[in-house]
Amino acid sequence: MSRAARFLPPERDTKMSTLQQLQEDVERSFRWSAPLPPNWVPETPGADHDAVIVGGxxxxxxxxxxxxxxxxxxxxxxxxxxxGEAGIWTTTARMNLLRTSKFLPGPEYGNPLLSFRAWFETQHGAAAFDALTRIARTDWAAYLAWYQRTVGVQVQHGTRLLDIEALENGLLRLHLEADGRLHTETTRKLVLATGFGGGGEDNIPAAIRALPKPLWAHTSEHIDFTLLKGKTVGIVGAGPSAFDAAGVALENGARAVHLFSRRGEIHHQPESPPGAAPGPFPPARQPGAMEHFHRLPDGVRWRYHLLGKGAGASTPIDSIDRATAFENFHIHLNTTARTLETDGDKVHIQIGDEPFALDFVIAGTGFRIDLASRPELSLIVDDIALWKDRYTPRPGEEYPEAGLYPYLGEGFEFTEKIPGQAPYLANIHCYNWAAALSSGKNLSDVPSMPELPRLLSGISRGLFFADLDHHADRITAKGGAGADPSVYAKAVWPLRRNTTAA
Incomplete structure (x- = not known):
């Protein structure tokens, strides 16, 4: 075998599936990379875990x-x-295509063989990826399942966090319910990777909340759309989730779907043609701006968030087309459902002079941030600093809802409302939608993946400096026995000189 041939990858087995081939390539990339470091965090008495991640x-x-x-x-x-049901992609996400660019980095941490593109092209070819407008939701869900298996991450399912209790020794005691049984576990670090609703609750207009529950649902809930066949459905809201719900209801045979928007127009994304290269970033999302957003002055971060208040969520054109393709889909602009009345199993809504009778109402009204609404935070919420505790907006820039966002630190950790009163908060990292004001990003969605290294660095930094004495002793410890001089003794001068002269 030639010297060059020894470095060539082995020939492919034509009977091997494409994903098996990719799996071999990934494992080879792991072997060719530097070995993962061994665990360096010393065991802490009483701690079951060094970190617990809530969200799988x-x-x-x-x-x-x-x-x-x-x-x-x-x-x-x-x-x-x-x-199989963690996250949204196989449950409450209803879009056909992701709402973000196919070129965005995912969870691959710089290893292209772990990327969605590698997974997709291996099965369908480069031309198929080039032809994509955006990634199909079902493909993304399948990729994530493959990714989890490939990197070997285990998740304990059926487990709910009920309470977080701060202990005097600095640990966090987690009150958990698993398969109907209550128990506790302790951890040094806690990450709340709990998605869009993890920092608050569904934003449900009072008029809808007052209806009997069998007559309405929020888009974040599991909805059996097959039950809406032949029904007249009202959807409150005009963002992406509202249009996706409308599309699914129509595809399942709804008699009619009426979408009510309080705005005078539908805010939608311009569509790139299939195969188009990524377009230019908006000014606020330039790589430099987004990388350092969390270090911007509070006033700049506040004003950026305030800009989004009036813009509304942008809906992809394909989601709009999906619904408007049905002649029994109707959009009502400049409407607000202030009052809804029920008559038996019907919901009546008055829009101007025109009444509508609905069989079911879907609230596509997003989420609201309010840590006090999260039952698992009930024991600690009063200690957490909010933006209203740290920043007073200029006249004309008041935004009470934004004041309820947590004021986070460098590594997404909670900060203390009263400095020195709750140091344990530095060990709880809020990596969900509630971090949007502090970070400038809607964490938990695909575009926020580049923020993960900052979170990881914050966790690592906190663990390291909490054990500073241990690490200082380890770093400054004297080495073992000196090197054996016999290895080089024959070359030491003047012995070598005398040997040479002889």
């Missing part, structure tokens, strides 16, 4: 793998959903 979706899995790559291995991930 795309973000939670990526966090566990990322910590392992840093040498932090005593980590546990939990999720209240059954296996």
């Amino acid at each position: 979706g795309q973000t939670g899995v990526a966090i566990v793998y990322g910590l392992r790559r840093l040498g932090i291995t005593r980590v546990k991930a939990i999720d209240q959903a059954p296996e």
